[in-house]
Amino acid sequence: xxxxxxxxxxxxxxxxxxxxxxxxxxxxxxxxxxxxxxxxxxxxxxxxxxxxxxxxxxxxxxxxxxxxxxxxxxxxxxxxxxxxxxxxxxxxxxxxxxxxxxxxxxxxxxxxxxxxxxxxxxxxxxxxxxxxxxxxxxxxxxxxxxxxxxxxxxxxxxxxxxxxxxxxxxxxxxxxxxxxxxxxxxxxxxxxxxxxxxxxxxxxxxxxxxxxxxxxxxxxxxxxxxxxxxxxxxxxxxxxxxxxxxxxxxxxxxxxxxxxxxxxxxxxxxxxxxxxxxxxxxxxxxxxxxxxxxxxxxxxxxxxxxxxxxxxxxxxxxxxxxxxxxxxxxxxxxxxxxxxxxxxxxxxxxxxxxxxxxxxx
Numbered sequence: 001x002x003x004x005x006x007x008x009x010x011x012x013x014x015x016x017x018x019x020x021x022x023x024x025x026x027x028x029x030x031x032x033x034x035x036x037x038x039x040x041x042x043x044x045x046x047x048x049x050x051x052x053x054x055x056x057x058x059x060x061x062x063x064x065x066x067x068x069x070x071x072x073x074x075x076x077x078x079x080x081x082x083x084x085x086x087x088x089x090x091x092x093x094x095x096x097x098x099x100x101x102x103x104x105x106x107x108x109x110x111x112x113x114x115x116x117x118x119x120x121x122x123x124x125x126x127x128x129x130x131x132x133x134x135x136x137x138x139x140x141x142x143x144x145x146x147x148x149x150x151x152x153x154x155x156x157x158x159x160x161x162x163x164x165x166x167x168x169x170x171x172x173x174x175x176x177x178x179x180x181x182x183x184x185x186x187x188x189x190x191x192x193x194x195x196x197x198x199x200x201x202x203x204x205x206x207x208x209x210x211x212x213x214x215x216x217x218x219x220x221x222x223x224x225x226x227x228x229x230x231x232x233x234x235x236x237x238x239x240x241x242x243x244x245x246x247x248x249x250x251x252x253x254x255x256x257x258x259x260x261x262x263x264x265x266x267x268x269x270x271x272x273x274x275x276x277x278x279x280x281x282x283x284x285x286x287x288x289x290x291x292x293x294x295x296x297x298x299x300x301x302x303x304x305x306x307x308x309x310x311x312x313x314x315x316x317x318x319x320x321x322x323x324x325x326x327x328x329x330x331x332x333x334x335x336x337x338x339x340x341x342x343x344x345x346x347x348x349x350x351x352x353x354x355x356x357x358x359x360x361x
Contacts, residue, residue: 004104006084011222136291158275188260189261193223205311219244263287
């Protein structure tokens with residue numbers, strides 16, 4: 001199949017990484033896949049690392065120039081399907097295809113759990129798509145309820161993770177390789193530094209723990225970096241917090257962690273970082289937000305605490321640090337679940353089915 005992914009976002013996080021991972025995987029299976037995004041988007045720079053061709057189009061906003069560029073690009077390439085991912089590019093592709101004699105099929109992927117308005121405009125846009133994909137079943141049910149879509153056209157396909165890349169490793173060796181003190185315990189988070197990922201509550205919880213031999217690893221970059229640095233300063237925990245910045249090797253940092261935390265309070269589908277941590281057999285503390293509970297079960301594969309509750313977060317982290325038997329049991333169970341249900345190959349298989357269904361092939 002000839003597949004185009006469109007992405008208006010200029011940010012860099014789980015959504016953009018999934019698009020490139022999926023595109024790369026389908027290219028390896030013999031499909032012709034490319035990505036359209038703004039020239040200054042991080043994705044335009046990162047795509048080469050994944051082996052994915054890029055078309056730079058002005059699609060960050062809903063403009064006449066963006067519409068014209070998208071329409072021209074679709075006319076000049078015989079795509080079988082266009083998979084749209086954000087609001088602006090979905091509208092530009094939808095309107096462009098409405099003006100073409102032989103448009104490609106549209107598949108719309110909804111990555112986050114933020115509510116969708118059920119107005120007539122959104123109903124028109126989503127119903128133009130021959131297939132709609134969500135990253136969690138709860139997101140799928142929301143779209144069905146709000147937009148009154150045909151259930152058979154809406155499919156939940158959580159992001160799949162490379163089970164060989166994200167795997168358990170010897171912690172002491174992993175810590176030494178990163179220059180970390182192997183004699184200290186490390187908790188951590190891997191996430192774009194956005195407000196709703198809950199870093200503010202993790203920092204508060206870390207300060208409450210007040211353990212001199214504990215370190216906090218914050219892996220990622222993003223718009224909240226300045227606020228996080230200021231909170232670290234105010235809490236007087238500068239010497240105990242390590243800000244790694246954006247990393248291309250998150251698996252190495254996870255393998256060095258004793259506990260993984262993702263205290264999100266909004267917008268999540270099934271987060272990639274949760275699945276990555278599960279595959280690394282890490283004990284996890286997280287929240288019941290978005291579709292997170294479709295990946296983990298409280299007391300079975302993770303400790304689940306209320307969102308925006310730093311005290312509960314600190315208590316759960318402390319329990320896992322102190323109870324090695326519990327931590328190991330949760331980590332091993334998480335690895336089994338993620339390996340069975342959230343592999344990269346499973347995601348690619350399911351997306352191929354969606355694309356073939358949309359194109360009638």
